[in-house]
Amino acid sequence: MAEIKTIGVVGAGTMGSGIAQVAAQMGATVIMRDISQEFVDRGLKGIEKFLNKGVERGKVTPEQKDAILGRIKGTTELKDMAEVDFVIEAVIEDLDLKKQVFSELDEICRPDVILATNTSSMSITLISKATKRPDKVVGMHFFNPVPLMKLVEVIRGYATSDETVRITRELAEAMGKETVEVKVDSPGFIVNRLMIPHMIEAIKLLEEGVATKEDIDKAVKLGLNYPMGPFELMDFTGIDICQYVVDYFYKELNKELKWVAPLTLKNQVRSGNLGRKTGKGWYDYSK
Secondary structure, eight states: OOOOOOOEEOOSSSSHHHHHHHHHHHHHHEEEEEESSHHHHHHHHHHHHHHHHHHHTTOOOOOHHHHHTTTTTEEEEEEGGGGEEEEEOOSSOOHHHHHHHHHHHHSOOOTOOOOEEEESSHHHHHHTTSSSSSSGGEEEEEEEETTTTTTTEEOOTTTHHHHHHHHHHHHHHHTTTTTEEEEETTTTTTTTHHHHHHHHHHHHHHTTTOHHHHHHHHHHHSOOOSSSOHHHHHHHHOOHHHHHHHHHHHHHHHOGGGGSOOHHHHHHHTTTTTBGGGGSSSOOOOO
């Protein structure tokens, strides 16, 4: 990937900072932007903390850690993306916000620069319409935690070119990832389209009194050989994110009843107990 030497990452949260880390580990210079210095600093500290664990385990040398961190520049200025050869957007899952970001990037970045979105479910085609380069807009969906999870879904929008898909796949592979191509811009792509029904059915089993959440998680881990059960996974990713995707599927996929959010899910979100990030979700992490 000699032509991609500098990568822009828009968003310094869990996903954005993880993407910035793997890009820097690949050897690229990274410009990571967020709306406030507090968010940028938090993202940089998260990367350093992750790398420190790697040093403790002997996976990363102190010199490698320093080199990786030295390749990441934090900023609050979107205009700094004028320097980059490829952009990956990782802001919150808000379609209007993403379209605004892409519209601004379209004006700032060189015409040849590919603009990728890390959205987990949203329409690449709708996001691309905010730009004058829809052929260079693509989905590049990483998984959490980005440094550890091997998969990247590469998603075509309606106008995404073959060259854009090829370059994006090559970049992901240079980051040490395995890729799959999503040929049609369908809500949830591959993984979320399969994962969300698991979560809905798990909640229904709980509501119907079929089993406890602990036993549902245990059954899925030992019976299907999944690393986490559905309740553990919802807590890990954020229960509010789960509801958001469920509601998005209901809206986009013909309002089929199978995509209606269970009441227990809605009430869990209303309670504010959203999983690990709040200290409590389906399970209590405050102890």
